[in-house]
Amino acid sequence: xxxIDKEFGEVIVRxxxxxxxxxxxxxxxxxxxxSVPKYxxxxxxKRFLNSNRKMIREKLPLKNPNEQKARDYQKKVLxxxxxxxxxxRLEYFAKLYGYSYGKCRLSHANTRWGxxxxxxxxxxxxxxxxxxxxxxxYVILHELAHLNHMDHSRAFWAEVGSHDKHYKMHEKKxxxxxxxx
Ligand SMILES: [Zn+2]
Numbered sequence: 001x002x003x004i005d006k007e008f009g010e011v012i013v014r015x016x017x018x019x020x021x022x023x024x025x026x027x028x029x030x031x032x033x034x035s036v037p038k039y040x041x042x043x044x045x046k047r048f049l050n051s052n053r054k055m056i057r058e059k060l061p062l063k064n065p066n067e068q069k070a071r072d073y074q075k076k077v078l079x080x081x082x083x084x085x086x087x088x089r090l091e092y093f094a095k096l097y098g099y100s101y102g103k104c105r106l107s108h109a110n111t112r113w114g115x116x117x118x119x120x121x122x123x124x125x126x127x128x129x130x131x132x133x134x135x136x137x138y139v140i141l142h143e144l145a146h147l148n149h150m151d152h153s154r155a156f157w158a159e160v161g162s163h164d165k166h167y168k169m170h171e172k173k174x175x176x177x178x179x180x181x
Pocket of ligand 1: 142146151152
């Protein structure tokens with residue numbers, strides 16, 4: 001559910017059987033998110049919001065409503081670019097080096113560039129479309145190598161290194177960017 005608030009813009013309300021109290025956080029879009037117990041009425045949710053206004057203003061790094069909209073737009077653009085590029089780039093390297101993966105998923109998590117799950121699904125962050133190509137390729141090769149090594153062992157890095165001899169530098173440079181949008 002979404003509450004439109006004069007000060008914070010769109011506020012995401014998540015009703016969860018697991019929450020016992022009210023918790024405020026910042027969503028990946030920079031919007032205020034609140035999780036409340038499942039049977040909390042909208043009226044009560046708004047009351048919680050009002051009584052915590054000062055704390056939210058002071059403690060949570062929210063984006064203002066205009067920035068939230070700008071971010072939505074940027075995400076849409078990146079998603080479109082990513083959809084037309086990342087799955088094909090992944091397929092290209094997989095074919096080149098003889099990997100077979102399950103699905104390719106596009107993600108927009110704030111913290112990781114990519115992941116490889118035990119069912120061989122490779123997730124790539126759409127934020128990769130913002131970084132130089134060499135780093136983007138490095139992330140793809142990194143995730144492909146996880147198909148054979150589900151850890152960061154020596155054998156894993158040796159495999160990454162066999163496809164990208166500058167992987168150490170790329171790993172380091174990647175830290176200068178953030179996957180979040
Ligand atoms: Zn890894």
